[in-house]
Amino acid sequence: MPVTRRTLIVSSLLAAGLLVGCGKKTETDSDTLVVKIGSVAPLTGPQAHIGKDNENGARMAVDEINAQGLELGGKKIQLMLIGEDDQADPKTATIVAQKLVDQGVQAVIGHLNSGTTIPASKYYHDAGIPQISPSATAIAYTAQGYKTAYRVMANDEQQGRVLGQYAVTGMGAKRIAVIDDRTAYGQGLADEFEKAAKAAGGEIVAREFTHDRATDFTAILTSIKGKNPDLLFFGGMDPQGGPMAQQMKRLGLSAGLLGGDGLQNVNFIKLAGTDAEGVTASSPGLPLEAMPGGPDFKAKFEAKYGVIQVYAPYAYDAVHVLVAAMKRAGSSDPAKVLAELPNTDHQGVTGQLKFDQKGDTQGGAVTLYRVKDGQWTVLETVQ
Amino acid sequence: MDIFLQQLINGLVLGSIYALVALGYTMVYGILELINFAHGEVTMIGAMVGLTVIGLIMGLAPDLPGILVVLGGVLVAIPACMLLAYSIEKVAYRPLRKAPRLAPLITAIGVSIVLQNVAMLVWGRQYISFPRILPEGQYELLGAHISYLQIFIVVLSLSVMASLWFLVQRTRLGRAMRATAQSKEVAALMGVDVDRVISATFLIGAAIAAVAGVMVSAYYGLAHYYMGFMLGLKAFSAAVLGGIGNIAGAMLGGMLLGIIEALGAGYIGDITGGFLGSHYQDVFAFFVLILVLVLRPSGLLGERVASRA
Known part of the structure; x- marks a missing residue:
């Protein structure tokens, strides 16, 4: 393209506009300090609705705190939430993490997925910024030894343990087959499930594998059928779980199907159709209605942003946990906040939040659900 | 024994699906020596269009029997895919x-990447579920299960292959x-309208792909903008295994590949x-592909064409 005078003028105007725009953003009153907090979740792609939900949860907390007025060490504080999109993609997650670090955020709420939270956590660790994930459940996230990594939801170890025990004692399964989708989430959950089920006295008769793009499970299901299990556990997500439930029925595999929070959603029921009936799955945390501040939160949130997808209450609590630590430290300085985070004891919407040394929540609850008449219904909550 | 039989049935059905898609690859290659990598995506578009139409029909006439609804979906998907393939070839x-x-x-x-992204924009990134409207009965054979839909898929791909063979061997076209296929130039000298013949090849391949797409999504109960990619790769492997350019070869290759995968996994x-x-499981398909390319590059039923490819 030939560079004409017009394009030159237009582009320099654009550049000037960008500069002015940036200048405005960082401009502050002399007596109010702006504290930037990052919020990262997929805002585009198949999980965009869940990602936006996280961001809205965090934003609601930030808006409330700003409205109440926050003071740290005698200075008025204005919190600013910077929402970023990691597209649920590990590569993008690291780019976004670096971007937030460069922008000088004081803390990060995120990310949504385990697969993005783990690679991004290194960037926050290196920069010494506290990170609180509302929804990443993979064990590896807090097992890296980073003093910056926290989460406000039960991890897969807790979930896998509950599932394994429930399979044997609650569902009476003796012969159990396990399939996982070889992702960080699916494999981790299946491994923990297997350990717990064995410890509870169940026998693992088959361990089969698939991947997170597969649709045909007839071969592994047939092989499993030959081993006569009375329960099949699947560590993976609904796009695989749905067809799997259908193919089990078609092959005459009468074992029950059990899964983690990857299956516990509306899409699973849509994909499995009538074969979803009787499927059991768990989800970390309490059902919203049973949360201490659940009904109240629901009313406030829905008035502002519409229906709650999943994790908004956790993102909301994550911001409050963070600000509580800032208040105790009397500063938004990441190093001082990090020193205070281990002392967290916060009564949040989702429950009483305390961290262990790794940054996991202590005694996170896990709730079991079963599909009945095309709806997920609560079976019981295990603390 | 019943388990082994069930695995054979699993493989046969999977293989029939591969074969249906492989026929499209092999026809185009046979004539143009072009590996039409967009063929898997044409199949995907067939599934998506079919599903959309099925949804529309179900909304308009909820009492229509399921078979007719799916037939309606297929009948719209076929011309849609034909138009698409015709334009791809032309452009x-x-x-x-x-x-x-x-x-x-x-x-x-x-083209394949463009189609994937267009489908993503039009139909979104979600998995779309196929309504459960087809009759779901099944037979039991020595302890193995085979459903009506599975039988239909196998019969369909065999009959499509037979009619294609008839078309190629016994008709003017x-x-x-x-x-x-032998020589574009000489054929043109003999009065064959080469452009029309090539267009016709793409149209026939696309029509089969449309049917295959709807069948695949009915069988697995879902469709997704990415579904054509793996399906296309497997079908391509099947076509190469059987001898690319050879219609019976595509069928044989598809069936063999399906059975190898099922038994392997x-x-x-x-x-x-x-x-x-x-x-x-997926490694078997590509392992077989490599093995065939090394040991018998022309495929199981292919003729030696040393100067080509």
């Missing part, structure tokens, strides 16, 4: 017909196709004592 391949072999191949990959864990697991 992306025809201008490059005299270009070096690599150019149309890369264009084909480009078929003769023109074979002539074009079903038994590898037990045979290797858990050392190798069923996540190697």
Whole structure:
């Protein structure tokens, strides 16, 4: 393209506009300090609705705190939430993490997925910024030894343990087959499930594998059928779980199907159709209605942003946990906040939040659900 | 025994699906020596269009029997895919017909990526579920289950292959196709309208792909903008295994590949004592592809064409 005078003028105007725009953003009153907090979740792609939900949860907390007025060490504080999109993609997650670090955020709420939270956590660790994930459940996230990594939801170890025990004692399964989708989430959950089920006295008769793009499970299901299990556990997500439930029925595999929070959603029921009936799955945390501040939160949130997808209450609590630590430290300085985070004891919407040394929540609850008449219904909550 | 039989049935159905898609690859290759990598995406578009129409019909006439609804979906998907394939050929391949072999191949990959992204924009990134409206009965055979839909898929792909064979060997168009395959220039001298023959080949392949797409999504109960990619790769492997350019070869290759995959995934864990697991299912297809390319590049039923490819 030939560079004409017009394009030159237009582009320099654009550049000037960008500069002015940036200048405005960082401009502050002399007596109010702006504290930037990052919020990262997929805002585009198949999980965009869940990602936006996280961001809205965090934003609601930030808006409330700003409205109440926050003071740290005698200075008025204005919190600013910077929402970023990691597209649920590990590569993008690291780019976004670096971007937030460069922008000088004081803390990060995120990310949504385990697969993005783990690679991004290194960037926050290196920069010494506290990170609180509302929804990443993979064990590896807090097992890296980073003093910056926290989460406000039960991890897969807790979930896998509950599932394994429930399979044997609650569902009476003796012969159990396990399939996982070889992702960080699916494999981790299946491994923990297997350990717990064995410890509870169940026998693992088959361990089969698939991947997170597969649709045909007839071969592994047939092989499993030959081993006569009375329960099949699947560590993976609904796009695989749905067809799997259908193919089990078609092959005459009468074992029950059990899964983690990857299956516990509306899409699973849509994909499995009538074969979803009787499927059991768990989800970390309490059902919203049973949360201490659940009904109240629901009313406030829905008035502002519409229906709650999943994790908004956790993102909301994550911001409050963070600000509580800032208040105790009397500063938004990441190093001082990090020193205070281990002392967290916060009564949040989702429950009483305390961290262990790794940054996991202590005694996170896990709730079991079963599909009945095309709806997920609560079976019981295990603390 | 019933388990082994069930695995054979699993493989046969999977293989029939591969074969249906492989027929499209093999026909185009037979005539143009072009590997039409966009063919898997044409199949995907067939599934998506079919599903959309099925949803519309169900909204308009909820009492219509399921078979008729699906038939309606297929009948709209076929012309949609034909139009798509015709345009692809005209826009992306025809201008490059005299270009070096690599150019149309890369264009084909480009078209495939474009189609994936267009489908993502139109139908979204969600998995779309196929309504459960087809009769779901099944037979039991020595302890193995085979459903109506599975039988239909196998019969369908066999009959499509038979009619294609008839078309190519016994009709005027078929003769023109074979002539074009041997030499475009000489065929043109003999009065064959080469452009029309090539268009016809793409149209027939697309029609089969449309049917295959709807059948695949009915069988697995879902459709997704990405579904054509793996399906296309497997079908391509099947076509190469059977001898690319050969219609019976595509069928044989598809069936063999399906059965190898099913038996492989079903038994590898037990045979290797858990050392190798069923996540190697997809590896079998490509392992077979490599093996065939090394040992018998022309495929099982293919003729030796040393100067080509």
